[in-house]
Amino acid sequence: MGSRSSQRMSVISLQPDALSRVVASLSGETPSELRQRAMQQFIKRGFPTTRDENWKYSDLSNIIDISERWLAQADDAPLEALDETQIREIQASIDATWLVFANGHLHEELSSALTTAAISVTTIDDATDISIDEPLADLNAALMTDGIVIRIGENKRIEKPVGLLFVDRAASRPLTSHARVVVSLDSGSSARFIEYHASSGDANHYSNVVIDVTLGNGAELDYVRIQNRSRNHSQTQRLSVRLGKDSSIRHFGIDLGGVFTRNDLNIDIVAAGVSAEFNGLYIGSDKQHIDNHTRVDHRVGPATSVQEYRGIISGRSRCVWNGKAIVHKGADGSDATQANHNLLLSKHSEINAKPELEIYADEVKCAHGTTVGQLNDNALFYLQTRGLDRQEAKRVLTRAFATTVVEKSPIVELRQLIASQLEARLDELDDGDSA
Amino acid sequence: MLDITNLEVRTGDTDILRGLSLSVKAGEVHAIMGPNGSGKSTLAQVIAGHDAYEVTGGSITFNGNDLFDLEPEERAREGIFLGFQYPVEIPGVNNAYLLKAAMNARRKHQGLPEIDAFEFLKLAREKMATLGMDPKFLNRGVNEGFSGGEKKRNEILQMAMLEPRLAILDETDSGLDIDAMKAVAGGINALRSPDRAIILITHYQRLLEYVEPDFVHVLSEGRIAHSGDKSLALKLEEQGYEWVREAASA
Ligand SMILES: Nc1ncnc2c1ncn2[C@@H]1O[C@H](COP(=O)(O)OP(=O)(O)O)[C@@H](O)[C@H]1O
Ligand SMILES: [Mg+2]
Numbered sequence: 001m002g003s004r005s006s007q008r009m010s011v012i013s014l015q016p017d018a019l020s021r022v023v024a025s026l027s028g029e030t031p032s033e034l035r036q037r038a039m040q041q042f043i044k045r046g047f048p049t050t051r052d053e054n055w056k057y058s059d060l061s062n063i064i065d066i067s068e069r070w071l072a073q074a075d076d077a078p079l080e081a082l083d084e085t086q087i088r089e090i091q092a093s094i095d096a097t098w099l100v101f102a103n104g105h106l107h108e109e110l111s112s113a114l115t116t117a118a119i120s121v122t123t124i125d126d127a128t129d130i131s132i133d134e135p136l137a138d139l140n141a142a143l144m145t146d147g148i149v150i151r152i153g154e155n156k157r158i159e160k161p162v163g164l165l166f167v168d169r170a171a172s173r174p175l176t177s178h179a180r181v182v183v184s185l186d187s188g189s190s191a192r193f194i195e196y197h198a199s200s201g202d203a204n205h206y207s208n209v210v211i212d213v214t215l216g217n218g219a220e221l222d223y224v225r226i227q228n229r230s231r232n233h234s235q236t237q238r239l240s241v242r243l244g245k246d247s248s249i250r251h252f253g254i255d256l257g258g259v260f261t262r263n264d265l266n267i268d269i270v271a272a273g274v275s276a277e278f279n280g281l282y283i284g285s286d287k288q289h290i291d292n293h294t295r296v297d298h299r300v301g302p303a304t305s306v307q308e309y310r311g312i313i314s315g316r317s318r319c320v321w322n323g324k325a326i327v328h329k330g331a332d333g334s335d336a337t338q339a340n341h342n343l344l345l346s347k348h349s350e351i352n353a354k355p356e357l358e359i360y361a362d363e364v365k366c367a368h369g370t371t372v373g374q375l376n377d378n379a380l381f382y383l384q385t386r387g388l389d390r391q392e393a394k395r396v397l398t399r400a401f402a403t404t405v406v407e408k409s410p411i412v413e414l415r416q417l418i419a420s421q422l423e424a425r426l427d428e429l430d431d432g433d434s435a
Numbered sequence: 436m437l438d439i440t441n442l443e444v445r446t447g448d449t450d451i452l453r454g455l456s457l458s459v460k461a462g463e464v465h466a467i468m469g470p471n472g473s474g475k476s477t478l479a480q481v482i483a484g485h486d487a488y489e490v491t492g493g494s495i496t497f498n499g500n501d502l503f504d505l506e507p508e509e510r511a512r513e514g515i516f517l518g519f520q521y522p523v524e525i526p527g528v529n530n531a532y533l534l535k536a537a538m539n540a541r542r543k544h545q546g547l548p549e550i551d552a553f554e555f556l557k558l559a560r561e562k563m564a565t566l567g568m569d570p571k572f573l574n575r576g577v578n579e580g581f582s583g584g585e586k587k588r589n590e591i592l593q594m595a596m597l598e599p600r601l602a603i604l605d606e607t608d609s610g611l612d613i614d615a616m617k618a619v620a621g622g623i624n625a626l627r628s629p630d631r632a633i634i635l636i637t638h639y640q641r642l643l644e645y646v647e648p649d650f651v652h653v654l655s656e657g658r659i660a661h662s663g664d665k666s667l668a669l670k671l672e673e674q675g676y677e678w679v680r681e682a683a684s685a
Contacts, residue, residue, distance in 0.1 A: 376523075378523050379523050379525050381483075381484075381485055381486075381507060381523075382519065382522070382523040382525070383525070383528075383533070384484070384506070384507035384508045384511070385483045385484070385507050385508075385510075385511050385516075385517050386508075386511060386533060386536070386537035386540070386593065386597075387508050387511040387512050387536070387537045387540030387541050387544075388508055388536055388537070388540060389506070389508045390506070390508070392536075393508075396528055396533075396536075397525070397528070399527075400525065400526065400527025400528045400576075401527060403527045404526060404527045
């Protein structure tokens with residue numbers, strides 16, 4: 001890596017030969033055309049670097065390194081055995097229809113049959129409309145192992161959550177995985193989705209998950225993303241949601257694990273009457289890096305978008321929140337609210353929080369607020385005078401800070417699971433590095 | 436029960452208490468009055484253990500034990516309760532949760548098992564009814580969005596549930612209408628017993644019409660400038676604090 005930084009090539013891509021070899025081996029079946037196109041685009045543009053405004057604080061060097069080493073060994077590397085107990089435990093924690101992506105491959109045995117009269121499941125082919133306009137999405141399209149299209153039929157209301165479980169295990173060699181899911185909710189339908197990220201193994205992994213969602217007229221989607229990866233895991237994740245007339249989404253994402261995490265959430269409002277609510281919580285400790293970039297495009301009004309992200313940042317961790325709202329010309333009646341609150345528990349931790357509003361329409365309502373603070377001393381003292389010791393008082397306040405946004409998670413059955421994972425996470429903070 | 440001897444307290448460069456002495460025995464109700472800024476809240480906060488204040492001299496013992504050896508939470512578990520002049524809002528922490536945690540911390544210290552969930556609810560509802568509080572307040576964030584009067588009632592609710600040995604109520608009566616005042620006074624009177632003591636910090640003698648104190652003290656110039664019985668409160672109401680100051684500096 002030293003040589004790379006000293007040379008500072010203008011484009012940092014992957015070895016084209018090695019990349020084409022792997023892409024060719026994956027292209028035995030469709031979508032070969034799409035893969036080739038995406039690969040060429042990726043080679044030309046390369047990975048984002050910290051010189052890109054959107055990647056200023058998130059350095060992909062380590063991910064590039066894992067990818068290079070993975071490419072060098074890719075053809076003769078058999079898949080490593082999965083940790084099935086971990087998978088079964090996650091599946092048992094909530095009654096959902098699970099699709100399991102293990103090291104990027106759809107794992108039929110661990111997955112439930114999803115296809116019903118209301119839901120169709122197919123694989124991505126050259127005709128599938130998927131986004132390949134951004135380097136990591138291009139890389140994903142070139143290297144995707146299994147790409148799945150899930151379609152909820154018109155006016156169908158799916159009660160049981162659909163769980164997308166992305167699980168990776170790398171025990172002896174570096175691993176990368178590129179899973180892609182396309183979801184479409186036809187008009188008048190409703191569904192609930194869980195996107196769950198887990199991993200295990202001592203070797204380094206990098207997963208690059210891309211999910212494209214389209215909501216038809218009046219469709220309703222509840223969506224919860226849980227990222228609880230191991231500390232050997234780096235990930236980039238992109239969720240793009242295109243919202244049709246009168247459709248709505250309620251989203252909540254929580255980041256607990258991983259060593260490097262970058263999430264991109266893109267909300268694209270293309271018709272009137274849309275309501276988009278997206279919230280999140282990130283908890284950093286040790287040397288974790290957690291970056292949440294959100295972007296909402298109000299192209300047509302009236303429509304409402306509301307977001308609140310909260311962060312608990314401790315140890316030597318660094319978190320990034322960047323929330324962009326763009327109200328395009330003519331999108332009158334747009335109402336965009338963004339809030340980001342951070343609890344900084346250690347003087348060695350760091351938060352880069354930035355709201356961005358770009359308004360090109362006349363009649364809009366926009367508000368944003370960002371705070372960074374410590375635990376409130378008066379509240380700590382108040383709790384102590386009620387008999388709680390200082391450590392417990394800190395815990396109560398930290399939990400309360402998180403709970404305020406966790407309560408906005410739209411899938412009620414997941415609250416218990418999230419609460420217990422949150423509790424386990426707070427234990428880790430108490431042990432080491434609370435201020 | 437509580438013995439304060441020559442207490443000196445400062446914060447930053449300011450001396451607030453300058454040799455304050457006060458002795459409170461079980462069964463007694465003491466009222467402490469005094470002009471704004473005379474140090475009444477400081478005294479209460481120091482007894483509760485706030486670390487923003489530096490104790491530069493004197494001592495406080497509670498049932499013979501040096502209070503300065505104890506953390507705020509240990510003082511609470513020993514049975515000291517402070518009703519705050521400005522109760523703190525804690526969004527996201529459920530009122531019932533805090534009440535229960537506070538009771539259990541005290542009970543654990545006393546070697547008692549945790550309170551049964553059903554018993555707790557029953558007791559809380561009962562106390563809330565006598566204080567004229569809607570049971571819905573149990574499920575709200577601690578003091579979150581409460582009006583001034585609701586916050587004060589909530590402090591009294593905590594006191595009633597915790598049954599402290601020493602209750603210090605810092606201006607619990609200010610900002611209350613007459614009904615709220617009566618409810619709060621009822622809560623305080625219900626706590627009166629031969630093995631408990633109560634210190635009422637107040638501006639007005641109005642509360643003292645409902646809760647009759649055994650002693651009334653005037654805090655001025657950082658010490659107890661004057662002590663008497665409840666008639667002293669009346670005199671202060673009529674004549675103000677000027678004469679105390681003059682007498683103290685004479
Ligand atoms: N935390 C603090 N920091 C600085 N000054 C303080 C603090 N607390 C109290 N004081 C000052 O000490 C004096 C006494 O205040 P206080 O005890 O609140 O009086 P009272 O309750 O009698 O009105 C006032 O002059 C006040 O400004
Ligand atoms: Mg005061």
